[in-house]
Amino acid sequence: MIGVISYLVFFATTASILAIAVLGLNLQWGNTGLFNGGVVAFFGAGAYATLILGGTAQAGHLGGYGIFYPLALLGGMVVAGLMAWIVGLLTLRLRHDYLAIATFGVAVAFENLMRNAEWLAGGAKGVRGFERPLRTALGDGFIYNLAFFAVVLLILILTYLFLQRIVVSPFGRLLRAIREDEEAAQSLGKNPARIRLIAFITGSVILGLAGGLYGTFYAFVSPQDVLPTLTFQIWAMLIVGGAGNNRGAIFGAFLIWGAWTASGWALSRFAPVEVQLYTGSVQFILIGSVIVGMLMWRPQGFLPEHLVVSHKGKTKRKQQGEY
């Protein structure tokens, strides 16, 4: 029984971390219409920076600063935000598919940099020597994982509340206006380039936060953690859950991560041995099929975007198409 609970805690922690990442992407795509095809680069920047800043002394690569963990995590977010600022200045003039291609290129470059620059983050061997915070007090077992899950869940809730505040604020309205028509927004005196950059950086900081928590949870990060697959997984979570809806983003994260792990388990248990050799590939095909299927039959996702009406502090939500 404890084994099942232990696994559920492990599953829920990973799904919650991914849900934070999906919330970050939702701000960029769902609310602002920015097609970030390089999600994993900002996630990875947060993970690497957190472990480098908070890790113990290491020979052979940057790191070992041993910074107090919350500051290291904050540092990971700042690094992801700085990277987004630079990438945003260079690419945000591009639209939709071109932006996706450019940011995808950034993610591939990031992975290759991490894989080859051993002095920076250990190259293919990854970042080593990170001690999980409070490990000596809580140990390495179930109690630690449960406590860590509680922290991640709290951060997920805070991130959700923060983004919900943005959605109902005038700034959130402005994001949706820019998503819909930049020229019209410009004609009203808004500066879409600046607003898009703010949204891109904010979303990337949240992706960096998720990456930092991910790196902390596994106490390790390597180029294998920043492959394009993760970008597609996070996109699948948003599309399935419902772009533009923060609850949908969280729901999608749990659903797709559940389907991913369940498919891995089912394949390893029931599929012939020769198929099991290709479990990873079969899972990728499943993810791709889910994205295509949802885009064809339910492009708005399971929990579609709601019309948010906020007047004088009172907020009510209406399902799109209700009017």
Added chain:
Amino acid sequence: MAEAILQATAITAGYVPDLPILRDVSLTVRPAQITLIIGPNGAGKSTLIKAIAGLLPVSSGQIRFQGSDITGIRTDQLSAQGIAYVPQTDNIFRSLTIRQNLDLALRRAGGQAPTRLAQLFEQFPALAAKHGDKAGTLSGGQRQFLAIAMALATAPKLILMDEPSAGLSPKATQEVLEHARTLTTQGVSILLVEQNVNQALRLADHCFILAEGRNQLDGPAEDLRDNKIVGDIYLGNRRMGVA
């Protein structure tokens, strides 16, 4: 004659560098008047209004607004100077409510926003009645009224309107153009690009005719209304430079 509120001089502009659509185009807009730009398809009417609105680069020439050089200034910065631009289509935010559309336009109004909103709803009662509805549910004419109301919310001195009658019924077109006329009585100047020449000439004060990216004719609208050359150029029967 009153001093010009907007003076564009020898404007050369286009969508692609070294491939100008407008060549040495000049025009003047006087205060509290409707200045009309007409011409055949491809004449460069929308290009001119977009160049003035800061949406297209001006490769040569100068645009002055109330005496200040505004050539090359971004659209969002022009708004702060008192110029509002109403695009031809996609000029409202369909997924937002009517109220949200107006709130967005009123953000700079600060403490005066509630008063201004009330004034706008008084001016556009059809919008007030549907203030909680999504803007995408409005009819074509109502959408244009919303777009105009949003432009007015920025307290402009000059509104640049790019074919507000596009896709509208003749009745709705008439309503929109007549409303534009009433705005001039409030001191607002309007630079209007229009395809409905007859209706627009009846309401405009002054008219500029473009063809093939160049000035062809200009004069008081009532003088041009019965001018045979106007019909010829507008219908494309005359070649550029003959007029």
